[in-house]
Amino acid sequence: MATFPSVxxxxxxxxxxxxxxxxxxxxxxxxxxGVKVLDxxxxxxxxxxxxxxxxxxxxxxxxxxxxxxxxxxETWQGMLENIKERGGTPDRQYTLNTIDFLDPEGxxxxxxxxxxxxxxxYGQTFQQFFNASSEIETVFAAPQPV
Amino acid sequence: xxxxxxxxxKLRKExxxxxxxxxxxxxxxTPGITVKVGKRGLTLDEINIGVYxxxxxxxxxxxxxxxxxxxxxxxxxxxxxxxxxxDIWADNATLIYEEAVQRQWSSATDIPWETVQPLPDDVxxxxxxxxxxxxxxxxxxxxxPGQWLKQISPDHYEVALYLVSQVMDEARHLDVFRKRALVxxxxxLEAQGATRGLRNILDAKDFTEMSALMxxxxxxxxxxxxRTGEFIAQNEAEKTIFRLCAQDESRHVGxxxxxxxxxLEHAPERREEIHHYLDRAEQLFGHPTDGxxxxxLQEALMITMGGGKAHIDKxxxxxxxxxxxxxxxxxxxxxxxxxxxxRYRMNPAFGLLLDPPKN
Numbered sequence: 367m368a369t370f371p372s373v374x375x376x377x378x379x380x381x382x383x384x385x386x387x388x389x390x391x392x393x394x395x396x397x398x399x400g401v402k403v404l405d406x407x408x409x410x411x412x413x414x415x416x417x418x419x420x421x422x423x424x425x426x427x428x429x430x431x432x433x434x435x436x437x438x439x440e441t442w443q444g445m446l447e448n449i450k451e452r453g454g455t456p457d458r459q460y461t462l463n464t465i466d467f468l469d470p471e472g473x474x475x476x477x478x479x480x481x482x483x484x485x486x487x488y489g490q491t492f493q494q495f496f497n498a499s500s501e502i503e504t505v506f507a508a509p510q511p512v
Numbered sequence: 513x514x515x516x517x518x519x520x521x522k523l524r525k526e527x528x529x530x531x532x533x534x535x536x537x538x539x540x541x542t543p544g545i546t547v548k549v550g551k552r553g554l555t556l557d558e559i560n561i562g563v564y565x566x567x568x569x570x571x572x573x574x575x576x577x578x579x580x581x582x583x584x585x586x587x588x589x590x591x592x593x594x595x596x597x598x599d600i601w602a603d604n605a606t607l608i609y610e611e612a613v614q615r616q617w618s619s620a621t622d623i624p625w626e627t628v629q630p631l632p633d634d635v636x637x638x639x640x641x642x643x644x645x646x647x648x649x650x651x652x653x654x655x656x657p658g659q660w661l662k663q664i665s666p667d668h669y670e671v672a673l674y675l676v677s678q679v680m681d682e683a684r685h686l687d688v689f690r691k692r693a694l695v696x697x698x699x700x701l702e703a704q705g706a707t708r709g710l711r712n713i714l715d716a717k718d719f720t721e722m723s724a725l726m727x728x729x730x731x732x733x734x735x736x737x738x739r740t741g742e743f744i745a746q747n748e749a750e751k752t753i754f755r756l757c758a759q760d761e762s763r764h765v766g767x768x769x770x771x772x773x774x775x776l777e778h779a780p781e782r783r784e785e786i787h788h789y790l791d792r793a794e795q796l797f798g799h800p801t802d803g804x805x806x807x808x809l810q811e812a813l814m815i816t817m818g819g820g821k822a823h824i825d826k827x828x829x830x831x832x833x834x835x836x837x838x839x840x841x842x843x844x845x846x847x848x849x850x851x852x853x854x855r856y857r858m859n860p861a862f863g864l865l866l867d868p869p870k871n
Contacts, residue, residue: 393615394552414551455748463755464742467837479844480769486739487762490755
């Protein structure tokens with residue numbers, strides 16, 4: 367059981383995503399993805415065929431990622447719970463594409479559109495990554511704003 | 513006819529070995545090379561080292577001689593290539609090509625076709641109209657880069673490989689949309705004909721013109737549309753189609769943006785010329801007055817995104833959000849390429865949809 371958001375939670379997802387070749391099957395992916403949940407920020411690195419690591423970073427470092435995903439904690443929770451309930455195939459309103467399209471500011475953020483396009487170039491890989499969270503037990507704990 | 517004894521004896525003998533040249537065994541100009549296989553396998557970037565990785569700014573021969581090989585005299589010419597590297601180059605060509613090869617998929621086996629079930633007539637017909645349009649569009653998206661293949665020098669082979677990968681991507685898009693139109697009882701609907709904007713891409717006389725119009729403008733718009741596929745899609749098969757096509761399209765956009773950036777950095781005198789191409793393309797591409805006939809597509813999008821004719825208002829709202837996103841992402845990509853001033857001369861049909869600049 368791992369708490370979202372935390373390095374431990376992402377590490378558990380990485381283990382599941384890497385273990386049976388589901389990311390490898392989708393082809394190479396070279397991108398550094400940021401995730402921002404309230405005041406916590408994480409950097410998740412994809413290299414070649416695997417997700418190779420996660421670390422917590424200061425929020426201001428998110429600008430150094432290719433893009434970062436940011437939405438309210440409740441929406442993160444809704445998305446991950448839906449993925450869990452549906453066994454790894456989320457309903458339409460909870461896919462990364464839909465969340466990104468419906469957010470006027472965009473769910474995937476970057477000042478550089480060509481870096482942000484990595485989110486779309488490897489979209490299936492990132493969707494599979496979050497879908498892998500259906501195979502772990504998640505506890506949600508909203509980080510308290512500082 | 514009889515053969516005399518002398519000839520028979522001659523034929524029975526082993527032929528004399530010809531005088532061997534073997535000079536090719538002692539290459540003077542081509543050094544040996546050792547490479548290491550990387551995490552992604554043996555990629556082009558791994559072998560593009562030393563003289564093999566030196567891409568000339570000018571391709572000065574019209575033969576099939578591949579970069580890094582030893583020249584030989586007396587070789588026939590095979591083509592007139594685009595000589596200037598800056599006219600065709602993008603620094604991410606090898607990356608995008610390798611990625612395209614790695615991330616291929618099959619419309620026959622990677623789409624869960626069994627999830628396509630009978631739909632209300634208006635929705636099925638709208639989906640089929642969208643697929644009819646996209647099947648036509650993908651023809652052009654394959655033909656346009658295909659026209660340029662024979663003009664890419666072996667010295668700039670990375671660009672040729674990328675273009676071939678794009679043609680393959682577009683072939684798959686063409687076939688997957690055709691399959692979807694035919695799989696569920698409706699079939700292909702009204703042919704839209706190449707709109708004036710699409711015809712303009714085929715007519716491009718310059719590689720950068722073609723790339724800016726097709727990769728940055730047209731495919732950028734299509735990529736945004738594919739990403740909204742979750743709203744167009746009625747089942748897992750269609751969602752998968754749009755997601756996979758969006759990935760492919762993003763590579764093409766990525767090449768186009770990096771090519772435009774390369775041109776502006778290495779041939780800055782072309783800036784105004786590129787604006788001229790975009791001025792004309794923006795007038796033609798997707799403009800409300802374009803008589804080429806994209807209205808059926810717009811209506812079909814509104815029906816599918818709304819969830820049926822009865823909810824066309826909701827669909828119109830989503831379609832408008834899509835158009836706004838298309839215009840803004842187009843502008844952001846131009847900024848990345850180094851053409852930020854485009855904001856102030858963009859066709860008002862798109863310009864009015866732009867969010868204020870961030871800085």
